[in-house]
Amino acid sequence: MKEAAIHDQQTDKQESAEQRTSLLALSRRSRRNSEREEAKPESTVETAEFDAATAGRVEAGRDDASRENAAREGAGREDAPKRHRFRNWRRQRPFIGGVLAVLGGIELFFSGQLDTGNLQVQFGIEGLQATVIPIALVVLGLLAIFKPTHHVFYGIIALVLAVYSLIGVNLGGFILGMLLSSIGSILVVAWMGPRAPKSDAQGSDAQAPAAGRREDTQSAGEEGAA
Structure with missing residues (x-):
């Protein structure tokens, strides 16, 4: 009986030790998880700020490029009528x-x-x-x-x-x-x-094929009706 009681005490001690170790491991894991969760928001905030800064720079670069392109297009449009007029005047x-x-x-x-x-x-x-x-x-x-x-x-x-x-x-x-x-x-x-003028010549050249196509379609329709 004494041996059985001693054996039961030893097993109880082992179980209590195992429970303590498991509790310690769980507490350590919970601490690590809490530390990770606390560190994540800081990193996400930093990445969000970095992304916002890069996006702002990209948008600013796009705005500058669009402004430069608009200025160039405006200058080209202003020069285009003068060149067109001089070309038409020279052709006369x-x-x-x-x-x-x-x-x-x-x-x-x-x-x-x-x-x-x-x-x-x-x-x-x-x-x-x-x-x-x-x-x-x-x-x-x-x-x-x-x-x-x-x-x-x-x-x-x-x-x-x-x-x-x-x-x-x-x-x-x-x-x-x-x-x-x-x-x-x-x-x-x-x-x-x-x-x-060059514009009128291009318009007449474009109208001539269209007229030819219309005549072809009309002749085809007449042949189909016959």
Whole structure:
């Protein structure tokens, strides 16, 4: 009986020790969980603040980029009508030929004024025509640009003066001025008249295929009805 009582006491002690260890383990686990739960809100707050800061920076960068793009688009829209108007104005007159004739007259004028102090370069006939011919070419080029209705008349006179400058103004401004004014005069004479604005031409080109499609559909419908 004594041995059984001793054995029961030992088993009771072991069970009590096991319960104490289990209670200690549970308390430690609960402390750890509570510490983790306390640490989580701080980390989530920090991450939320960091995310908000990064989102604000990204939005600010997007706003700046959108403002820059809007400013560029506004500047491009302001410049576009001016370019469009100048392009349409240029298409209504022999612009390139007139510009070349003006450049040739300017070159002829300055080629006749070569004076390096003690040395003056002069070829051909001296006199007033060395000044009159270049000025006449410049005036004819400007008239061809601003009054294109008589472009053939202006171009023929400019071509005659350009060829005559070969013997009248320093070998035609050392041939360069004669070439520029001659090519410009030929372009002025060969100008085919005013052209429609680019937008109108595109609209007519777009309307032509549409009209062809309508005719095709109408013919197909008539054939189907027959």
